[in-house]
Amino acid sequence: MNIGEAAKASGVSAKMIRYYESVGLIRAADRKQSNYRDFAERDVNELRFLRRARTLGFSVEEIAKLLELWRDRARPSREVKAIALRHVTNLDARIAEMQAMADTLRHLAHACAGDHRPDCPILGDLGR
Amino acid sequence: MNIGEAAKASGVSAKMIRYYESVGLIRAADRKQSNYRDFAERDVNELRFLRRARTLGFSVEEIAKLLELWRDRARPSREVKAIALRHVTNLDARIAEMQAMADTLRHLAHACAGDHRPDCPILGDLGR
């Protein structure tokens, strides 16, 4: 399977497949005589795993560990769970930060007339 | 005022001050004969504005517009409000995304024993 087909089948762009390979996230694919990469079904499965993990917000580094565990039939589920929960903690922290930003801005915007006049609590706050 | 003092006074690192100057976010500071940058109180005020806007999550590009409006005494508050609300919409979207990620993961992690055994709904989902 060429990289284009693997990309279509997995939902990961060819550009990204090459990148993941270059940083060692996935095994380097086999090569045909033409030097074209040759993907097997197993590779496509890993790429799909990868894509799904990305949509859940895992970093490339975390995915490296998850993939390793995935490949290891004797993994302890404890390790997988730990990575997932650490990521959840991380997400929650970032959500709280952004929530605070949004709330502050909503509040300031609410107090701003939003017309032709220059007076503006938003700028007032920023320049306090 | 040297860049170090301006950094301390504004809470923006010297590195970042140089960067903001290089991308045209702030006016290029005056130079002394030594070629050292020379900051005035007004510059420090802009840097503080900048820092506050960054903590509210505005992009450098948005801040460029906000700074422009801040400097313009005849600005219509409408424009400021529009930028702020657009940013809030943006934040809300990202929060919702991350919330969905966190919820999915919490759910999967809850179903995962997290012990020495290899069975794991988290990996199951990722590799579905």
Next chain:
DNA sequence: ATGCAGCTTCCCAGCATGGGAAGGTCAAGA
């Protein structure tokens, strides 16, 4: 055989930030 689609590598760009090297400047203390 010719052309086009698809592959290869390599470089560049962005966001915002920090690290560090090589070299110039300033102020304080011996």
Next chain:
DNA sequence: TCTTGACCTTCCCATGCTGGGAAGCTGCAT
């Protein structure tokens, strides 16, 4: 006065993830 150390200057590099594009090779269909 000279040295020293803190601070400044520019320049390049790296991060994490993604896309754009150039130059050149391969493979298939007409």
